[in-house]
Amino acid sequence: MATIPAQSSASSARLRDRRFYLFVTILTAALVFAGFARTFFLNGFFAKLHLPSLYIIHGVVFSSWLVVLVTQATLVSTAAQFSRFSAFWLVCVCRPDRRRISFA
Numbered sequence: 260m261a262t263i264p265a266q267s268s269a270s271s272a273r274l275r276d277r278r279f280y281l282f283v284t285i286l287t288a289a290l291v292f293a294g295f296a297r298t299f300f301l302n303g304f305f306a307k308l309h310l311p312s313l314y315i316i317h318g319v320v321f322s323s324w325l326v327v328l329v330t331q332a333t334l335v336s337t338a339a340q341f342s343r344f345s346a347f348w349l350v351c352v353c354r355p356d357r358r359r360i361s362f363a
Contacts, residue, residue, distance in 0.1 A: 277335055277336040277338075278336060280332055280335070280336070281332045281333060281335075281336040284328055284329050284332040285329060285332075287325075287328075288325045288328070288329050291321075291325060295318070298310075299314075299318045300322075
């Protein structure tokens with residue numbers, strides 16, 4: 260009987276950690292959106308700046324990385340089983356230069 264509360268508190272702490280990391284990840288994505296909303300995400304509504312192509316590519320790549328980060332934190336937080344094959348294709352969409360995979 261003494262081990263049951265210890266297991267319960269360990270799983271409770273693990274769940275609390277997962278929710279904390281999910282919260283921090285979503286907060287980070289929200290702060291990035293709020294910080295770049297006027298000049299990048301909502302540029303057509305506010306500043307109407309002409310951004311160079313390199314800035315647009317950089318913003319799209321970083322934004323897609325944030326989407327993958329939030330997705331990963333959500334999957335870990337919900338303890339969803341995510342196969343290696345599915346994770347590989349998710350990374351290929353966001354990183355087309357990394358199409359090869361090695362199982363060494």
